[in-house]
Amino acid sequence: MLEKLAMLSVNTNAGALSALRNLEANHKWLETLQERIATGYKVASVKDDAAIYTIAQRMRGDLAGIRASLDSINRATVAVDVALVATESISDILIEMKGKMASLLSAQKNNDDAAAEAYTRDLDAYREQIKLMISSADFNGTNLIDSGNDIISALANSDGTETLDFNHQDLSFGGALITLTDDQEYSMEEINNSIDNVNRAMGHFGTASRRLEIQHEFASKLHDVVERGIGRMVDADLARTAADLQAAQVKEQLGILALNIANQAPNSILALFGRR
Structure with missing residues (x-):
């Protein structure tokens, strides 16, 4: 127990940072998919490709x-x-x-x-x-x-x-x-x-x-x-884009859940002081 708690910090939550990065990346992908469905293009501007x-x-x-x-x-x-x-x-x-x-x-x-x-x-x-x-x-x-x-x-x-x-x-x-x-x-x-x-x-x-x-x-x-x-x-493959959109929405929900779990990790430090 102490070995695990030794890696914890109230200043830096590595798990939360990792979950946040994954959530942001998935959110950008979700926005991309929504734009493809709205415009019908997978390459709508020079920034895309x-x-x-x-x-x-x-x-x-x-x-x-x-x-x-x-x-x-x-x-x-x-x-x-x-x-x-x-x-x-x-x-x-x-x-x-x-x-x-x-x-x-x-x-x-x-x-x-x-x-x-x-x-x-x-x-x-x-x-x-x-x-x-x-x-x-x-x-x-x-x-x-x-x-x-x-x-x-x-x-x-x-x-x-x-x-x-x-x-x-x-x-x-x-x-x-x-x-x-x-x-x-x-x-x-x-x-x-x-x-x-x-x-x-x-x-x-x-x-x-x-x-x-x-x-x-x-x-x-x-x-x-x-x-x-x-x-x-x-042009976007709308059938595939719709499937990817559904998957991205599920991933976003899981990412939020993972971030919440990671944010709860520093509470384990309270166990060192006999508090919960």
Whole structure:
């Protein structure tokens, strides 16, 4: 009994100090677990894990770039699809014009002036409709088929160093593709040439639309992969965190009990004086 009491001191309670250190450490761990449950992150700041947080921040920057790329692709896709729809419609009208032109030539050969005049009016109406379609094929200030020189570009990576660029196709009357002029001098040769040229332009926009679709699909998958990668590094496993929280709460209760027991140890010194 005296040997045990020889290690006791009323000034320094080693057992209480040890219990207090353990209690403080567990309390900090408990606070960490509570924060993880509140935020959903196991690495919420650089103080939690400097290396992981730095990597995650860099990946978040890449993710922002990928989102910008997806937005750019979406805008380019709409502009290209508007041009594609207009070009398809113009091709259909030119085919109708070819039929009217054949009828006009037949009427002219038969000296049927009334019919020839009617067919010419139809051709004029088709020409004006094509002009209207060309001027209406505008998206966000970009028209890929008028007499201008607009091009459309889409970001192809997260840092903007690579782009998908698609050229303008001039479908205006009297241009390089639609060789018909604004006057009433229609010819079957010019209509056939215009049909062939417009169909090539249609193929150009069709290919552009498909390339943008493929790039969008790739960028979307890349976005998901990067987002999941960030989550694996910084997100908390809430199921495990909940279990750890329950264990930490039990440890805190036991730590308080251990500290109380340690604080009672100096009372044993009173036994030396015959007091309790």
